[in-house]
Amino acid sequence: MSTWSQLSFQDSASPLMEELIMFHDHAMLVLTLVTTLVGYIILTMFSNKFIDRFLLEGHLIEVIWTVIPAFLLIFIALPSLHLLYLLDEYDNPSLTIKSMGHQWYWSYEYSDFLDIEFDSYMIPSKDLEDNQFRLIEVDNRMIVPMNTYVRILVSSTDVIHSWTVPALSVKADAIPGRLNQLTFLVNRPGLFFGQCSEICGANHSFMPIVVESISMNSFLNWINNFE
Amino acid sequence: MEHASEFVTMASFAVGSVVRRCGRLAGGAARLSTSARALGGDGMPAIIERHGKREVIGYGYNGQPNYIDRVDYPIPAVRFKEETPQIKALREKEKGDWKNLTKEEVQELYRATFCRTFAEIQAPTGEWKLALGGTLIACSLAIWVYIWMKLFVYDKMPATITDPQRVEAQVQRMIDLRMNPVQGVASNWDYEKGQWKN
Numbered sequence: 001m002s003t004w005s006q007l008s009f010q011d012s013a014s015p016l017m018e019e020l021i022m023f024h025d026h027a028m029l030v031l032t033l034v035t036t037l038v039g040y041i042i043l044t045m046f047s048n049k050f051i052d053r054f055l056l057e058g059h060l061i062e063v064i065w066t067v068i069p070a071f072l073l074i075f076i077a078l079p080s081l082h083l084l085y086l087l088d089e090y091d092n093p094s095l096t097i098k099s100m101g102h103q104w105y106w107s108y109e110y111s112d113f114l115d116i117e118f119d120s121y122m123i124p125s126k127d128l129e130d131n132q133f134r135l136i137e138v139d140n141r142m143i144v145p146m147n148t149y150v151r152i153l154v155s156s157t158d159v160i161h162s163w164t165v166p167a168l169s170v171k172a173d174a175i176p177g178r179l180n181q182l183t184f185l186v187n188r189p190g191l192f193f194g195q196c197s198e199i200c201g202a203n204h205s206f207m208p209i210v211v212e213s214i215s216m217n218s219f220l221n222w223i224n225n226f227e
Numbered sequence: 228m229e230h231a232s233e234f235v236t237m238a239s240f241a242v243g244s245v246v247r248r249c250g251r252l253a254g255g256a257a258r259l260s261t262s263a264r265a266l267g268g269d270g271m272p273a274i275i276e277r278h279g280k281r282e283v284i285g286y287g288y289n290g291q292p293n294y295i296d297r298v299d300y301p302i303p304a305v306r307f308k309e310e311t312p313q314i315k316a317l318r319e320k321e322k323g324d325w326k327n328l329t330k331e332e333v334q335e336l337y338r339a340t341f342c343r344t345f346a347e348i349q350a351p352t353g354e355w356k357l358a359l360g361g362t363l364i365a366c367s368l369a370i371w372v373y374i375w376m377k378l379f380v381y382d383k384m385p386a387t388i389t390d391p392q393r394v395e396a397q398v399q400r401m402i403d404l405r406m407n408p409v410q411g412v413a414s415n416w417d418y419e420k421g422q423w424k425n
Binding site: 001003004006008010011012049051053125128129130131132133134188189190191 | 298299300349385387388392393396397399400401404405406407408409410411412414
């Protein structure tokens with residue numbers, strides 16, 4: 001989850017999120033370079049005493065300051081496109097979970113082998129324990145096994161919602177009458193939080209998502225003992 | 228043009244240095260030129276030339292007979308002052324050997340043609356203090372508005388953030404859950420020693 005006044009990404013829980021964070025660092029490096037250069041040029045423009053009334057048609061410098069930004073853009077675009085296609089790769093997930101958006105809660109269905117369904121409501125602030133986090137805790141979390149390729153099919157029963165977990169780099173709109181597919185792999189145990197990301201009415205801010213990642217054995221226990 | 232020079236004068240007054248007023252005409256009021264060249268078809272002046280009797284000496288910065296001190300257009304279109312008999316005599320003397328001119332005469336000749344020297348044109352005006360001061364005043368007004376908002380508009384922060392017992396419990400839970408173990412909360416906790424890293 002994000003901690004107080006956090007502006008940066010949450011630490012990743014999935015290999016693709018790691019790649020996205022690295023790409024973000026790469027693009028930020030280019031931005032810092034350009035901003036520093038432009039800032040330096042502005043400062044020297046203000047502080048020098050040069051005068052030139054005939055500063056026109058410098059063909060060589062115009063070629064240079066067109067080619068270098070083009071090169072920088074290619075430098076950013078190559079890893080960007082690489083990631084773009086990598087994010088859409090599909091490798092036969094082991095587990096399929098359906099996530100249905102309602103006003104104003106999520107419901108999860110594990111129907112691969114057994115018919116397991118449950119609703120996931122936010123815990124109201126007045127019912128929180130001392131160590132629970134406000135507005136992002138739910139009563140029934142979505143449980144997934146660790147290091148397992150999972151598919152989520154997202155849809156809705158009423159209005160458009162959006163299911164997301166930033167630490168796993170996934171987000172998909174929950175649209176009534178449509179199935180959107182998300183695939184991810186969680187590579188560490190823990191709790192990963194998200195919030196509904198499409199305006200859906202009065203309690204849009206109060207229908208969070210919590211993914212609990214546990215070992216495969218624990219997951220199988222949970223599935224078998226689900227009442 | 229007049230406003231610019233008065234602004235400069237005002238700023239420099241605060242600084243205390245002397246700046247010449249160069250925007251006004253030196254000597255002689257504006258005169259409508261009634262020469263045939265300047266008249267339009269119906270007898271009204273097509274161009275109002277205000278340089279009076281000041282001699283036109285070049286193109287200036289746009290071809291109009293205006294005086295301006297500019298470092299990138301060093302020769303103005305018109306001389307700064309109108310010709311007086313005294314200056315006329317000095318101009319004759321200037322045609323001879325310059326060693327015969329005294330320092331005061333050289334300066335008088337210069338000031339007849341130009342209002343300010345390059346050093347005076349490029350001297351710092353102190354205008355930055357006005358700009359910085361104004362900006363900081365505007366920022367402080369914004370900060371006052373922010374303070375007012377915090378005091379009178381916003382609700383109190385929820386207990387989950389303000390109650391130290393709850394905050395401690397939540398942070399402990401974050402540590403137990405290994406939340407953000409790479410660069411976030413859990414990465415700052417030393418699990419072997421059971422304390423925060425430095």
